Amino acid sequence: MIDRQQRIQALYEISLSIGPKETLEATADNALSGYLQKLNCSVGAIFQRRLEDGGIRYEVTATIPASPYGNDTLRAAIDHLPDTVDEQLSFVTELPITGSTDTGSHYYLMELPDFGVLVLGKRGGEIDEITRSALKPLNEKLAEACRSQLVEGQLRTERNRFEAVFDAIPEPVANTVVEHGEERVKRVNRTFENTFGYDERTARDRPIDDLINPEVETATDGSPTSLHDGSEPREVRCETADGVGEFLFRRVPVDTPDSREYIHLYVDITSQKQRQEELERYERLVENLPIGVYRTTPGPEGEFRLVNGGLVDILEGTSREEFQELSVTDIYVDPDERKRFSDQLLEQGSVDGVELRLQTVDGNPVWCEVSGIAVEEDGQTVFELALQDITERKERQQQLAVLNRVLRHNLRNAMNVIRGNTALLSDGIDDEELQTHVTAIEQRVTNLEQLSEKAGTVRSLFDQGREVNVTCDVNELLGELESEFEETHPSATMRIDEFDPVAIWADVRLKMALMELVDNAVVHNDQPEPVVTVSVDASETKPADSWVDISIVDNGPGIPDDERQAIETGQETPLQHGTGLGLWLVYWTVSLLGGEISIDDHPTGTRIILTLPRASGDRSPQAANVDAN
Amino acid sequence: MEITYDSTVEGVRETLASTAGSESVNGILLLSTPDPALLSADFESVLGDLDVPIFGGIFPEILHDGRKQETGAVTVGLPSEPVVTTVRDLSDPETAFRGLLDPDLPARGYETAFVFADTYATTIEAFIEALFRTYSVELNFVGGGAGTLEAQQPCLFTNEGVIQDAAIVATLAEPMEIGVNHGWQEIAGPFRVTDAQGSTLDTLDGKPAFSVYRDAIAEASGETVTEENFFEVAKSYPFGIGRMAAEQIVRDPYSVSDGSMSCFGEMPEGEFVSILEGDPDSLVEAAQTAHDHALSGDSDPEALCVFDCVSRVLYLEDEFDRELDALRSETLPLFGALTIGEIANDGSGHLDYYNKTAVVGALSGT
Structure with a gap:
């Protein structure tokens, strides 16, 4: 017979074993051991109830012995656990369940509210009913401890996940906390360590302003802590382990119950800024070129997508915006030539030195030499072109052609007349001295004819390019x-x-x-x-x-x-x-x-x-x- | 089952050789009294040369043929081959005991386990808890603390030699019925353990443990216990840790210092302890109960294996013969040892580390 004091003592001692441990499993394991020791039970188990895919499953959280399904007492108890939601409803109403095996062992299934079921088994004796009833508040305490561990486990998982993400972020990140009015480093990720040259051990607990002291172009304080909560990201320049770097800095507040924390994120834009500066330099270069650089869409009409100042000047426009109102065909004297050019570029992919007769915005004709390529951009073909004003060159070529033709034609005619007259003169002169003058005239005529032929040859040289x-x-x-x-x-x-x-x-x-x-x-x-x-x-x-x-x-x-x-x-x-x-x-x-x-x-x-x-x-x-x- | 007593180490060597050579023997249990020759490299090589598993330990005294022996050793040839698990670093709190134990042994037909631990190791309770959590009552455990009363020394026999700060679990297929009783009765308490460090009890109910202990004994029995006579008097008044529907677990105090008391076994903080008292009659009666329980089963035992606490000998003195009479059986050979702490379960409840307790196992053949 168990006296009241013995029971109270045992229950109290069981309660000592119930409490949060490192994990859910350790919490359940320690409590189960206390139950078995103080109630002198031979076997026991704690099951977590899980609702999955419309069914129900009882998952072992702790068990004594280690292989529960080999023990007839535990197996008999486990047979009571339901598999379906319907069975679960009646199962819960039946709890606590008491049973016995053929070998004389007794087992007990007790509800662990909002968590699962506790199973105890005893060989060669029973747990009396008063004790079983008295276990109810302990079971509730155990359930609460397990639930709390579940929540803590989930929080731990979340924290681990956060830590993993924190370390995996490819940009420098620091976690700070405000203590006594000063913002100090709590954690930094590996990229922060590599970028700024502080490992977490040396950075921890130091004021963030001591580690990062950015330069900003505005008149405001550049320190990280000067950025107010919710401020937009701003560009800062910071000293890094490898020199000065450009960063897009953002300070995000984190609400915690006990303190004010921040996440400092530094997105490294050093390369991006360098590329941007290079692009700007390139744009300035293109803008100031004495040739036209522009982009158009293909087709008989064509739209201007981009024009530089050189093109505006060559085509005597007033602004780049003016070209947005024009179609490309508007600058062609012959619209058919625009179509031919577009077709050629589409077919060949590139053109080099195509001479086109264009016209300015005001309709003045201008000769241009155009080179360019057809490129794919966002699934659309675009022409990228360079245009050079060759009006003067074309006019000079015309002048040369005319002069060449006129000179050679007139020279040959004149030489023919001189040669004929010289022959007549030679026939009529007997004086040898005078005859030498005639021969000299004939030689000069021959030289002039050869010069004329050579001039023709020179022209043909250039014709072949x-x-x-x-x-x-x-x-x-x-x-x-x-x-x-x-x-x-x-x-x-x-x-x-x-x-x-x-x-x-x-x-x-x-x-x-x-x-x-x-x-x-x-x-x-x-x-x-x-x-x-x-x-x-x-x-x-x-x-x-x-x-x-x-x-x-x-x-x-x-x-x-x-x-x-x-x-x-x-x-x-x-x-x-x-x-x-x-x-x-x-x-x-x-x-x-x-x-x-x-x-x-x-x-x-x-x-x-x-x-x-x-x-x-x-x-x-x-x-x-x-x-x- | 071949049981042989030898009074000398030389005799033990010969017996080990002949027993191991016997066709009917597939394992050896060796229980010995202390002897420096057992710790020699020569003897360790004998153990290493055996072609059957050997396990056992050195104890203050051993039991053979119903009598206790202060010298010599008893060799038991076992008909089936035991699975011997050696757990080293028993004083290291980081040792993961459960990972060293094979939970599938019961499923493979093993029913009984002899457990011996270096009594000076500091985490014996944790190891025993690991045994229970792994096997529960699927195995019947019997054994105890090995070593001498004087100092720690190698005290466990294995095929690898004689080792210390370790434990041995030898699992047998043979069934064993076990009786566990002590006969100590509560005279005072319960007292709450308000401060304790392992096996050192500092305060009870918030007061120095020794003063509470002293006053309780004075009030219950009229006996005066002082720091000077502590060892002599305290052996009659151990502590008891309560369990429901079972005998209390005895914790034997053996010294006092600055008001704190040292015990064999842990004193769990927050729990309750009582002060127990025994008398020769109750202890002998308990031994008889353990004997009777061991023989109450349906099996047909071949021998009785007894592990009785050496402190019961110190307490009973000449009357220990009465306990031996109670433990003996007319028809069965008896072997065993006087241990420093006992390890056993009776097949029904929790496995614990006991003090001042008689453990009787009725070992059946295959």
Whole structure:
């Protein structure tokens, strides 16, 4: 028989074992041990009730022994636990449940309100009814402790999650707390440590203003704590471990029951600011360019998306905004040309140096050269274009063409008349001295005719442009040059030094230039036997793997200084000019082929070096030799 | 079951060799009295060379053939192979005992466990609690504290040698009925343990523990207990920790200092303790009850295994023979040891660490 004092004592001692521990499991485990020890029970378990998917499940929180399903007493008790919500309703009303097994053990299921069920089992005896009834407040205390642990566990999980997020944020973050009117660091994340060079151990408990002292461009205090709650982010400049950095700083208040806390977030915008500054510099550059830079939509009409000041100036507008009211076709003299240009750019993806006849905002015609590309932006094609005013150049070309045509036509006609009259004059003169004057006139006429032909040749040089997509076998070229030289100058000698096979980027114009040089070497030679030597070598003045030197050496008197200086500087003056077009023809040819010309003195005469690009894989060759063109 | 007593270590060595060689023996229980030769490397090599598991301990005295022996050892050849778990660092509070215990042993047919622990280890209660939480009453436990009364020394036998600050759990498939009783009766209390550190009791009901103890004994029995005669008198007045529907758990005080009392076993703060008193008749009667309970089952035992507290010998003195008579059975061999603290459950309730208690196990064959 159990006396009252013994029962009260045991219940009190059980109550000592009920209380929050580190985890829910530890709380339940400790309490269960107290129940079993003080009630001298042999087995026990605490189950947590869980509602899941419309069903109900009792999950073991603590159990003695460790394998509850191997014990017949616990198993018999567990069989009472419901599986469905309906069973649960009747189960709860039946609690506490008492039962016994075939082996004489007794078990008890008791409600743990709003948590689950406590199971106790005893072999060789029972827990008397008074004690069982007296356990009810202890069970409620146990349930409360378990519930509190559940909540605490959830809070712990939340805190762990927060800590994980805190550390995972890729921007510097500090958690501060206001103590005695001063805001001190409580935690910093790893990025903060790396960025500002303070690890958490050294940063903790220090005033945040001691660690971060930002510079701001406004007159207000720049310290982090000066930013009022709810303020918008602001840009600050702070000293970091690697120098000064730019940050977007925000101070967010955190409400806690005991203290005022803040989260300081520093978004590193150093790179972004640098990019922005670069962009601004680039925009200024584009804005101030003397050419037009603009973006349009494709199509026969087209809309302006962006224009720079250069375009506004070229098209004589008043502002960039004015172009928002215009369609692109408005600046074309011929709207069909706009359509053709748009189609070409869409088809090719890019254009280079397309000459267009446009008109200004006021309708004044203007010649322009346009280059650009078609790009995809937000799923839409946009043209990005650069426009250059070439009106003056076009007019000069027109003038040159007219002058060239008029001069050559009139010159040839005049020469024909002079040659005819000179022939008549020659027939009528017997005086030998006078005859020499007639011969001199005929020679000058011939020279003028040759000059006229050369001027035509020069024009054709430029007509072919600068683009060279053919390769030239230098050995083959020089072979042809030698044949023509022998035919033209049978009394002169041409030598070609041996050289390794080499190909260069050049077309038929190179042969013309070389012919001009070897002709000159003979025509202006004062030696009884003119000798011209041609050699081919790797370039001496430019990278040898990309450039080839073709040298022409003669045994003549050399090139007059004025002519030589004009060629070397690329310009003539009234006082400093050559005698003809020959060397200029060579100069322009080499220049159009992307090469250079230089003139050296040579022990035997003059050496002219043409430095030309070696043929390589970065251009698409279209022909193997110059004759193919 | 082969039970052999040897009075010398040399004899023990020979018996161990012959017992291990027996075809019917698959494990050995060795209970010995203290002898320096047991701690030699030579003897440890004997243990290591055995081809069957061995377990056991060194105790102040042993029991054989119904008599206590102050020297020698008893060797028990077990018919089935025990699963021996050695738990080291028993004084380290960080040791995770539950992780070292295999909870599936009962499911694999094991029913009985001999448990011996170094009595000087400081977390024996935690270890016993871990045993109960793991196995509950799925195993019947019997055993006690090993060592000498003088000082800590290696006191547990394993195939790895003689070890200390450890515990051994040897699990057998053979069933065992167990009786556990002490016969001490409450004479004063309850008193609330208001301050205690482990096994040191500082205050009871908010007053110095010794003064409360002294006054209670004086009032209940008229006997005067002082710091000088404490050991002699206190052995008759242990503490009891209450459990419902069961005998109290005895805690034996053994010294007093500055008003605090040291006991064998923890004194849980916040709980209640009583002061107990015994007399030879009640103790012998309790031993008889334990004996009778052990033999009350349906099984057919082959031997009685007794672990009786050495303090009962100190208390009963010459009358301990009466207790041995009560523990003996006419037909069954008896072996065992006088332990410093007992570990047992009777198959029905909580497993505890006892003092001044008689534990009787009736061990069946396979």
